[in-house]
Amino acid sequence: MSTADKVKINKLPTGVPGLDEILGGGIPEFSFNIIAGAPGSGKTTLAHQIVFANATPERPALYFTILGEPAIKMLRYQQQYTFFDQAKLNNAVRFINLSQVVLEKDLDAVLEEITKEVEKASPGVVVVDSFRTVVRKALGGTTEVELQSFIQRLALLLTSWQATTFLVGEYVEGEIRDNPVFTVSDGLLWLYQASERSSIVRKLQIVKLRGQASVPGLHTFRITHAGLQAFSRTLGLAGLVRKMPSTRRLSIGIPELDKMLGGGIPEGDSVLVAGASGTGKSVLATQFIAEGIRQGDPGIVVVFEERPQEYAERASSFGLDLKTPRNEKKLEILYLRPLDLSVDETMHEILDAVQKIGAKRLVIDSLAGFEMALAPGFRADFRESLYRMITALTGVGVTILSTVEVNESFTEFPFSTYSISFLTDDIVRLRYVCIDGQLRKIMVVIKMRGGNHSKDIREYEITSKGVVIIGERLTDYQGLITGIPERLNRSGNNEERSHKAKAKSKS
């Protein structure tokens, strides 16, 4: 069958930021769906958001309430959300209480009552909250076959009347196998809420959705004064078109380091700058972003350990003006100390900022601060989410420089406390060395995925101009990367070797 022959399934917006993308575009029109979850998981709020996003006077939404939260209280609480439009009440959104029918009569009477209201209003959206109550009541004197028949007739009625339906219920996962309502339904949205140490983690899953491809897996969501906001595992990046690899090299703002990097950082690379506290990682990152601004590349700096104002002031002490580009919206400094946010939620904040100013350079200072800012329950997902974000952003040409603090060791030379070198194309390592009774600093380019790079170990200082590389490569010492190098004996073979090395370096 050609594409032209296939029926087009319209998709209704959910009114929940991020959820339409997870659903694969929205809720399929005329579908029969279940919103399941434990008490307090946000089922009713989600149903209200969908209702208010779609209801019109011509195609109203009917909200049947049944022995759940009393309607008066539901209105009292739901009107606190910004999506709740009072002007739609009793006009586009109609609440109908079916408690009495459910309590006093049988399933046929319930269906009759729903049929009467549906035929009268011709709704575009129908919600039954809580449908679980209907089933529980029915099970008292109804066979399973009768219950299945009721659910099928209800689905048939609502689909025939061109209504998109949501049955809200407090189900547990074990019920999926045996409960007929799950068999009949076209879509199943499951909301979870779990406590992890002192944080609450909310997640949702599209367990089932007929007719279209949703994003699999658990997606975090948050409930605020605006209702639910969902954060897709794909971070909204699934649709981004990958850019052809660029041959452009970006200056880091330190000419000698650019040379060490083989001419600069390849555009679209992810660079890791690793070093102990005080080695100048942040200064180097600031120089990278400032150089980008100078060359017309808008940038984002994500900081966790100091506020944007402080960050900009510290940059100015190195002669780097970040205040002007901030005012001109060419630079955004994000200060993220969420503590209970999910990693995906935080990533979304970064991505929003990147898209808002069309950033070409992104600095994450630092990965350790980023991880610490997350709720404990989300830290396990940190690397995976970071990987997804970095892959997607570098794929569209954003160059990312991340800093990471490593514990200085004099027995090993770690690049990172994380196993995240797979996240990076290029690694620059900064470290302290003890030379001539001084604690000095050296840097070395460990890895450049894009090609050749200098193998030199160079000494640098942090001056009023930022990170400044001084001198040629250090040829008079061995064991520099241990942090406790030994001065070579300059006589004889060693001296000759040193001369050869210098000559090679100059060439």
Added chain:
Amino acid sequence: MSLPESRHLAQRLLNYEAVAGTNSEPTESAAFRVCERLRQPLTTLAGVAGFRSLLSRALTLARAEAPSLSAVQVAADGSLKGLDELASQTDKGQARDGGAILIAQLLGLLLTFIGDGLTLRLVQDVWPEAAFDGRVFEKERKA
């Protein structure tokens, strides 16, 4: 004591019903009619039990101000019983005041639970021919 705005709105509804009905009808019938007209949408919204609970609470609160309402009862279907008898047992002014207090308390509960906007919208839906707007409450607040 009910909220001033609910008293104001109650009085407007009673006046409207008094004019809409035959002029000779006593005001207590107007109170009964206001209650009946509110019963239908509120029963749809909150269920029979929900409306009965609200009205019972309103009646209890109103009795504190108008003891003559002690003979009035809320039936199982949420309708009021004994409001007409009230007129025959007490003077008309007392009965009228009692009815007004009861309606004001019922509206006061709605204002407390669902706020001005939704209460006014609900009232407007019941009396579409009457002109109500947010000024109903604003006037009272300014006063």
